[in-house]
Structure formats: structure tokens, C-alpha cells
Amino acid sequence: MNANDHMFAATMPPQEVSVDVLREKYAKGSENSIDEVRARVARALASHEAEPLREEMEQRFLWAQERGFVPAGRINSAAGLGIKATLMNCFVQPVGDSITGSHDGLPGIYTAVAEAAETMRRGGGVGYDFSPIRPAGSVVRGTRSRASGPVSYMEVFDASCRTVESAGARRGAQMGVLRIDHPDVERFIAAKDGGAFSNFNLSVGVTDEFMAAVLGDGEIELRHQAEPGPDAMADGAYRRDDGLWVYQRVRARDLWDKVMHSTYDHAEPGVLFIDRMNAENNLYYVERLAATNPCGEQPLPPYGCCDLGSLNLTHYVRSPFTIDAHFDFDTMREVAAIGVRMLDLALDATQWPLPQQAAEGRDKRRVGLGFMGLGSALVMLGIRYDSDEGREMAARIARELRDATYAASIALAQEKGPFPLFDAQRYLDGQFVQRLPDALRAEIALHGIRNSHLLSIAPTGTISLAFADNASNGIEPAFSWVYHRKKRMPDDTTRTYEVADHAWRLYRHLGHDVGEGSLPRQFVTALEMSAHDHLRMMEAVQPYIDTAISKTVNVPADYPYGEFKDLYTGAWRAGLKGLATYRPNSVTGSVLSAVPAPPPAPSPAQPNSAETDPLRRRFESRPIGELESVTTKVEYSTQEGKKAVYLTISFIRVDGVFDGREVRIERPFEFFMPANQRSDGQQWITSTMRLLSMAARAGSSIAKALGDMREVVWEKGPVRCGFLTREDGVQVPVYHDSEVAAIAFMLQRVLIGRGFLDSYGNQVPVPELDRLLRLRSAAHASLVGAVTRETGTIAVPARPAEKCPECGARALQRVDGCARCGECHYIGSCG
Known part of the structure; x- marks a missing residue:
């Protein structure tokens, strides 16, 4: 790599907001710069190498970070500090159908609450599958009573998360999942209509059986292993030959419409295609997936865990905004290989909240390397995000990243051994692994592989601001080229930052005109492209990602409901593992908005200015x-x-x-x-x-x-x-x-x-x-x-807007796992 390739970018002064975010969230102690944070992370991870390799690896780790590898926020904020915080982003906490103790190998509800609280206290985001909990009204023979159902117990988890986050600097993040065939699914779909569960993202676990019934206008059974109460029995509940109780049969399309209407109006629940998650799981032979982390990019088993990192794709664009613009795949592959090694070491360097999680991490060694800045990089290459060329380039990047990470993990297996639950024949029979190049499959058969999973595209939130000059978030295009972000200061005043997309800043820095109407055609934002173009980008990339993609498909407020539903059926047909959408409306409002430059301060003769009141x-x-x-x-x-x-x-x-x-x-x-x-x-x-x-x-x-x-x-x-x-x-x-x-x-x-x-x-x-x-x-x-x-009935918001920690406005909402403020554009925790 030629160091001079980035001289033009290096001469750009950092954005003020980037410096402040770095210092507030990631720079610790006497640290004040990106270089100091990178050096700490490199040193901390290299210390877990064998003694002869430590100095060399520390330098390689520093080199990789300087060339676009960005460890996730948990690693940047905690590695090398000696604090009892986890370096893992993603966890799934099992929940069983008992109050305490365990049931069917799963911890009871209050045991699970305590375990999840410990995980969140250490900084992890937690997902749950509440489907094992018996439905409301079902029989509880031990106490001769009736069950209150999973939705009622979710309140306990919500309150616990709220309490834990109030005691720490990082907001808690949770994902609640319920299967579409659970008898309480309608109550779950409407769970946020009354404003409850502000500390949860919700998703319905949808099966292939259900989707086939939707498309074929058939019925499905709402079923559970728990015995129904007298009311359900009087309504026709019965027991199947396999022992499961069928509470009722419902028309699949009617239930699907309830999911779709709630998602259309309130952006929740999301949809997880759980059969697809399991069919594509590299460890299909030892685990079953039923939930994901809060942002949805990591389907995980009970006590499953994963650490994350991203490659800043803008680092690999050479000669940007010229006819010679091209992507440096060689450097990307080299950096990716080092990134895999660093993430693998983070599994050894972390403080584990629970021993069960430590066992999962040790036995499977899941890591999730992805990318950020796809939207910005395409702009720099002169390619529209919503074009065939854009999707082809994204697919090629994902394919090259896949091959580089799997090759690196095979090399690690030769050096350090494969993950303990590796079974060559069964691993090679996995659907995803079967799509690998023959050469990689042959190497896996010969040497094994160090990590069961290697790829994940997560939202990159504040690390894009702090470490990547606001390169576009994860797989997303830019939301706006320039917006203003307000921050509440310690003295209760408000400070306004101009925040610009990296590609837009670089284009202006190189002397080009960024005035209205002067930007080239490739400058296209998220709201300027169709919803189906967002979906097609996920479809292009997902075949090369062994876990999942966190992406929000933005649709305008007037988007037709029928076309909205088609997005979800299209996502299932395309083989995606889930989908999240966001549609601004009068109930939830809009999460982010492009804001023009602040107007001049009003004169004393204009005390009632527009700046004092949103109305x-x-x-x-x-x-x-x-x-x-x-x-x-x-x-x-x-x-x-x-x-x-x-x-x-x-x-x-x-x-x-x-x-x-x-x-x-x-x-x-x-x-x-x-x-x-x-x-x-x-x-x-x-x-x-x-x-x-x-x-x-x-x-x-x-x-x-x-x-x-x-x-x-x-x-x-x-x-x-x-x-x-x-x-x-x-x-x-x-x-x-x-x-x-x-x-x-x-x-x-x-x-x-x-x-x-x-x-x-x-x-x-x-x-x-x-x-x-x-x-x-x-x-x-x-x-x-x-x-x-x-219906003409009263509608209430999907969730109460919470108080933003930066500007103080009650405009904080969670979308696709990220806390976002509609007033100041603050982006908080993302899983």
C-alpha cells in the first residue's frame, strides 16, 4: 500500500464532533487522540499472544487499525484498562418456563433476569427468546393457578434493564423475540401500543411454515407444550399426538396483517426468519437459534456471544472522484486477516459476565467482522448505491471479505488449533460453508478452522464518527450529506455541531462545488432511493455473510401499505434472515432529519423565535x-x-x-x-x-x-x-x-x-x-x-420518547437497535 494514497484525506482537519465523541466514549485517562486509543487496543490484545510474537503483533495490530480496521465500541472503550467490562457486543440470554431454578435446561425467569442484568452491567447487549414461557391463562399445576404469560414477565426484564442502565454510563439494549406460533403472539405484537418496554426492541420469530401459509392463504396452529386453561379448552383447544397443545387455529394472513400494521405504524415488531437463520447456521449440528442480539446482526444460541469489528471501506478507495477511481482489494484482504486475529484474541482478553458465556466463547469462538462506509465508498468510486453496479461492487466486497476471513481463520487453526466443537464433515456439510471456494473447503478439511463464524455487518454508530470521519453507517447509504447535531453541555447550555458525511467532506476538500444541484449523480441519500433498492442491497450481500446484516429499510410516510407488506414477503423469498423498516408517521415521528444551517440569532425585537418551540x-x-x-x-x-x-x-x-x-x-x-x-x-x-x-x-x-x-x-x-x-x-x-x-x-x-x-x-x-x-x-x-x-379507535405511540443524554429533549427512540435522537441526531448504543 502506498502511504501517499491517503495524503489528501490526512490534510482534512477532523470534524469537531468526531473529536468530542472520541474523547467522551473511547479515549480513557490521559488519552486524547485516535492514535493513543489504537495503541492501547493493540497492546492489550497482543499481550494475549505467545511471548515471542507480542511485540511484532502489537505493531501489526496498530498498522491494521491505521488502515481501516475499527474494533467495535466495547473493545475500543475497555481493552487494556483492567476494568470488569466485557469486550463482547452480542449476547443471547436463555429464559425457561419456571420462576426460578431451571426447566428443560433453561434458567428460570428470575434467574435469567439476574444473569441478564450481570451481562448488561458489564456492557453487553442481550437478546431473549420468550417462547418457552407458557401462555397467559394456561395451567400452573404446582400452585393451582393460571400463568400470566411471557409479555407480563417481560416487564421484569424491562425494569431490570432500566435500573442497570441508570447505574452506569451505557444505556442497556435488549431484543425480545416470540415465535409467530406462540398462543400469546397477538399480545406480544401489541405489547408496545401502551408505551411499555421502552428498553426493548421486539421481533417476531417467523417460520417457513407460517410464510407458506400466508402466501397460500392457509391456517396455522398457535401451540405450546403447556396445558391450556379452562377457557381455552372450552374454545376448542386440544392436544396433538406429539404432546403439544393447540390453543387455536388462525388464518395466517390475518395474523400477518397484525404484524404488518404494527410495523407500518410503529416500526415494531421486526421480523426474524428463524428457519433461514438455522438453515444457514455453520453450527447447525450442535445448536438451535431462536433469537438475536439487540441489533439483529448476530443470531445466537442460549448463552451465545460474539465480538465485532468493521473495516472502513473508504480507506481502500484509490484516486477517489476521478476516472481512475478503484478499490484496493489487496489491502482490504490483508487488513481483514489481521482483524480476524485481533477479534479472536478479544475472546481471550475479555471479562466474561457468566461462566456459561465463557464456555460458549471458548467452544465456538464466534467473531463478527464486517464493514462500515459502504455508502461513502461507493460515492467516492463514482457509483450510485441504488444501481446494479453498486450492488455488484458491494457483493464483490463482501465475497472478498468472506474469503479473506475464512483463509485467516484456517491459518489461525494451523497455528493455535480449531474451535473445540469443530467437526470437519458436518461443518463442511453446512449450507453456507458449501458455497465457499473449493480451495478453502479443502483447507478446512485438512486444518480445521479457528472460528465457527466470522462475518457480521453491524450498525457502527459512534465508532463511525469517532474513528472514520463519519463514514456512512455499516451497510447503509448516507442519510444526509450534512446535518446539525445538538449536544447538551455540563453547564446545561446547548452546543450545535455540523456533521458531514466523509465522502461529501472529501469532495469539498478536493475543491469541488457542493452547492445545491452541483453534486454528481452518485451522491444519493437513503431517502432518495426506493425501499426495494435498500432490500436489493441486502439481498446482494447476505449470501456472503455467515450470520446476518443489521440494516433499516427507510420508507416515506406516504408509502403504500400494500407495497410495504411486499417488502417483507420479498425479504423472505430473497433468503434474508430478518428485516427492519422505518416509516415516519404522526405517532413515532421521524428519527433523523437533515437540518439546514442554523439561522442568524433573532434581534431583541423578536423574542418569540422559532428556535424556542418546536411548534x-x-x-x-x-x-x-x-x-x-x-x-x-x-x-x-x-x-x-x-x-x-x-x-x-x-x-x-x-x-x-x-x-x-x-x-x-x-x-x-x-x-x-x-x-x-x-x-x-x-x-x-x-x-x-x-x-x-x-x-x-x-x-x-x-x-x-x-x-x-x-x-x-x-x-x-x-x-x-x-x-x-x-x-x-x-x-x-x-x-x-x-x-x-x-x-x-x-x-x-x-x-x-x-x-x-x-x-x-x-x-x-x-x-x-x-x-x-x-x-x-x-x-x-x-x-x-x-x-x-x-378503526377510528385511539392509537398511542409504540413507545414513549425518552430523554436524550446529549441534548435533553424527549426525542430518543430506538430504531434497528440504535438509540437515536430526533432532535439533536445523537446516536447512542447499538447493541
Whole structure:
């Protein structure tokens, strides 16, 4: 490799956001640069080599990192520090059908909770298959009771994850899976409709049998080994000859539509094609796959684990943006071989959360080498991502990467021995291994192979920012060439960064015009291509990846539902192992958006600027009509006894223009508590109402103010105030951390009732406010929430937006396993 090939890139100053992300997440102690982090990682992994090789390998490991190998975040943030953190990204935790102890070789529910908590405490992302847990209403003979079902027990795992992440710097990440033929699958599909499970991604495990029934308009059995309760028996449940109980038979297309409608509206559940996962599994002969890690790129068995790394493909583009542009496959193969060795050593260097995971790691030695920057690299080569040429290039890169990694692992087996569960004949009979070149298969037969699996394409999140100058994420194209990312600083101020795609920055750095309309044809972003083009890219690459690909297929909000469903059936026909989609809508909003440069600061004569309130961005308004007020009596209980106050919110209607369209909305204008309630204990309520009123009139965010109030804690113990209705219709009391939080909760309830906030206190977008007001005016009745497309019933968000750790906005959502903020574009944990 010619070092001069990268001189043009080296002269680009690093992006400020990249430096800050590196220092905050990966540089430890006195480290301040990428070189220092790389040196620590190289030294830490080389220390697990045989003594004569350590110095040489440390230099080779450093060389590989300088030329595009980027270990995953767990390795960069923990290797060589002597802390009790895992270097593994991916885990699957088994869960059995018992409370404690074990059942059918699987740990009981609360044992599994404890084991998963230990794994997350050490930094691992965890997936679960909840299918073994008996359905709701089934018989529990030991206690002469009825089971509550897997969805109810998922709440325990969700709460545990929330508690663990609150004690550490890294957010927890979980994937919950339930088979499509489990009797509780409909409850699972709707599990997030009530806002529960904010610490879970959910996926349905879909079988080939089910997909055949969908396409053939047949029925499937919802079945389980647990005995049904009297109600199910009265409805016709019966036992098969093999001992399984059939709870009911359902039309496959009806059940598939429920999955598709939920995914269309809320981006969840995702779909895992579990039969395809198992058919392509190199270890089909010793394990069964039923779940994946939180991002979906690693199907794993019980206690399965894997570490990750990626090649930055932009490093191998020579003469970019010229007619001589080409890809340096020789260097990529050389770096890939060293990457395999480093990931294999990470299995020896890691701290294992559980002994069962250590045994899995030792016996199978799974690693997952993938790539980042595919979208950026194609742009630099002059190739459109959504073209046949783009797919052909991606497939060739994946094929060369496959062959290089398998050759490297064979060489490691010659040096250090194959993985303990290697069986040459059965391994070579695997579907994926049968597609390897004959020369590699012959070498495997002769020498074995060090690692059971070698390839995985994961989301690369912050490591793309910190180590790759924001090369495009994993297999994805660029979402936007330039966007702005806001970050909350320690002094509670907000800082705005310009974040640019690496290819776009390099094109500008080389002196080309990046003005509107001047970019060449290959500059195509994710939302400028069709959903089927995203799918075809996965189809082109998957045959060369022995595990799976984490990719989100973005579709526009107006994407037809029928075509949306076709994406999933097309993914199954194409042999993919799963699919995740994201469609912006009035319920979930959009996760990321390209943001123009910030406008000039307003003059003192313009105090109510669009920057102070999301409602007023691109929305110039004028008040109309009189105020309309709503008064509610708030009763709550504290350790000091029961209390009651009356609260009033006045609303004003405004006309305005939003995105070039005339709209009319209703928004709060005044918050009020009657003056005769000014006791010593409630003076703060009056002052709070006045401050909220000032904020409302000034155009500040009421949603954020109430959200902040709900986080206020006092020392007097919990406050009971209000009720929420569970999925089964039972009302449960709500407890708060203070009187302030209780009052904020009730104010949110009023604003939710008027449709100003969604069911979790997040701001409803202007177009939806306009639609709701028109509906309410036409019907002369209030609506709570948003009316669904088909039934006219109340729809609530798939999950409450959480508070972003960077900017503080309640706009944090999980998509394809990654925590993303729709306000500041923060990208957090990805598995």
C-alpha cells in the first residue's frame, strides 16, 4: 500500500464532533487522540499472544487499525484498562418456563433476569427468546393457578434493564423475540401500543411454515407444550399426538396483517426468519437459534456471544472522484486477516459476565467482522448505491471479505488449533460453508478452522464518527450529506455541531462545488432511493455473510401499505434472515432529519423565535377567537395524608402557515390555580403555574417543561396520583417521586386529553394538531390521541420518547437497535 494514497484525506482537519465523541466514549485517562486509543487496543490484545510474537503483533495490530480496521465500541472503550467490562457486543440470554431454578435446561425467569442484568452491567447487549414461557391463562399445576404469560414477565426484564442502565454510563439494549406460533403472539405484537418496554426492541420469530401459509392463504396452529386453561379448552383447544397443545387455529394472513400494521405504524415488531437463520447456521449440528442480539446482526444460541469489528471501506478507495477511481482489494484482504486475529484474541482478553458465556466463547469462538462506509465508498468510486453496479461492487466486497476471513481463520487453526466443537464433515456439510471456494473447503478439511463464524455487518454508530470521519453507517447509504447535531453541555447550555458525511467532506476538500444541484449523480441519500433498492442491497450481500446484516429499510410516510407488506414477503423469498423498516408517521415521528444551517440569532425585537418551540419552527401563527378553559380536580396522597387542588388550563386557537400549508391548531395559553389555595405547602404550585403560563405565551416547549417537572424528586416518599389503564383493562395507580411530579403528570393528562401531547407527554406535530382540531370541530366532541387509519379507535405511540443524554429533549427512540435522537441526531448504543 502506498502511504501517499491517503495524503489528501490526512490534510482534512477532523470534524469537531468526531473529536468530542472520541474523547467522551473511547479515549480513557490521559488519552486524547485516535492514535493513543489504537495503541492501547493493540497492546492489550497482543499481550494475549505467545511471548515471542507480542511485540511484532502489537505493531501489526496498530498498522491494521491505521488502515481501516475499527474494533467495535466495547473493545475500543475497555481493552487494556483492567476494568470488569466485557469486550463482547452480542449476547443471547436463555429464559425457561419456571420462576426460578431451571426447566428443560433453561434458567428460570428470575434467574435469567439476574444473569441478564450481570451481562448488561458489564456492557453487553442481550437478546431473549420468550417462547418457552407458557401462555397467559394456561395451567400452573404446582400452585393451582393460571400463568400470566411471557409479555407480563417481560416487564421484569424491562425494569431490570432500566435500573442497570441508570447505574452506569451505557444505556442497556435488549431484543425480545416470540415465535409467530406462540398462543400469546397477538399480545406480544401489541405489547408496545401502551408505551411499555421502552428498553426493548421486539421481533417476531417467523417460520417457513407460517410464510407458506400466508402466501397460500392457509391456517396455522398457535401451540405450546403447556396445558391450556379452562377457557381455552372450552374454545376448542386440544392436544396433538406429539404432546403439544393447540390453543387455536388462525388464518395466517390475518395474523400477518397484525404484524404488518404494527410495523407500518410503529416500526415494531421486526421480523426474524428463524428457519433461514438455522438453515444457514455453520453450527447447525450442535445448536438451535431462536433469537438475536439487540441489533439483529448476530443470531445466537442460549448463552451465545460474539465480538465485532468493521473495516472502513473508504480507506481502500484509490484516486477517489476521478476516472481512475478503484478499490484496493489487496489491502482490504490483508487488513481483514489481521482483524480476524485481533477479534479472536478479544475472546481471550475479555471479562466474561457468566461462566456459561465463557464456555460458549471458548467452544465456538464466534467473531463478527464486517464493514462500515459502504455508502461513502461507493460515492467516492463514482457509483450510485441504488444501481446494479453498486450492488455488484458491494457483493464483490463482501465475497472478498468472506474469503479473506475464512483463509485467516484456517491459518489461525494451523497455528493455535480449531474451535473445540469443530467437526470437519458436518461443518463442511453446512449450507453456507458449501458455497465457499473449493480451495478453502479443502483447507478446512485438512486444518480445521479457528472460528465457527466470522462475518457480521453491524450498525457502527459512534465508532463511525469517532474513528472514520463519519463514514456512512455499516451497510447503509448516507442519510444526509450534512446535518446539525445538538449536544447538551455540563453547564446545561446547548452546543450545535455540523456533521458531514466523509465522502461529501472529501469532495469539498478536493475543491469541488457542493452547492445545491452541483453534486454528481452518485451522491444519493437513503431517502432518495426506493425501499426495494435498500432490500436489493441486502439481498446482494447476505449470501456472503455467515450470520446476518443489521440494516433499516427507510420508507416515506406516504408509502403504500400494500407495497410495504411486499417488502417483507420479498425479504423472505430473497433468503434474508430478518428485516427492519422505518416509516415516519404522526405517532413515532421521524428519527433523523437533515437540518439546514442554523439561522442568524433573532434581534431583541423578536423574542418569540422559532428556535424556542418546536411548534413554531416553520410555523408563523396568529391567535383567533377566545380562550377556552379546562379545569380538573387533582387528588393525591402523600405520607402527610390526602390533598386536593383545582388546576385550570386555558387554550387558544391560532391560524398559521406550516410548510406552505394553512393550518389551525389549539395550544395552551395559561395555567392557573385558584388563589384561595395559597397554603404554605402549595405556594410553589401557584408560582409554577405562573411560570408555565409565561413559558406558554413565550413560545417555549410545554412538553419539555412538564417532562422536567416529572423528574423532580423529594425525600418524603412516593406520591400516589392518577391511574393508567393496563392492556387487560385494569386500572392501576400511578406513583410519583414528588408533589411536583404528580402535578406535572395530571397537567400532562389534560393536555393529552386535548390532543396537544401524545400519550407519553411528547409534543404532537403541527399537521396532526391541525387534523385533530378539525375532527373535534366537525364532531363537536373531544378526541384523545390520534385516530387510527382503519378503526377510528385511539392509537398511542409504540413507545414513549425518552430523554436524550446529549441534548435533553424527549426525542430518543430506538430504531434497528440504535438509540437515536430526533432532535439533536445523537446516536447512542447499538447493541
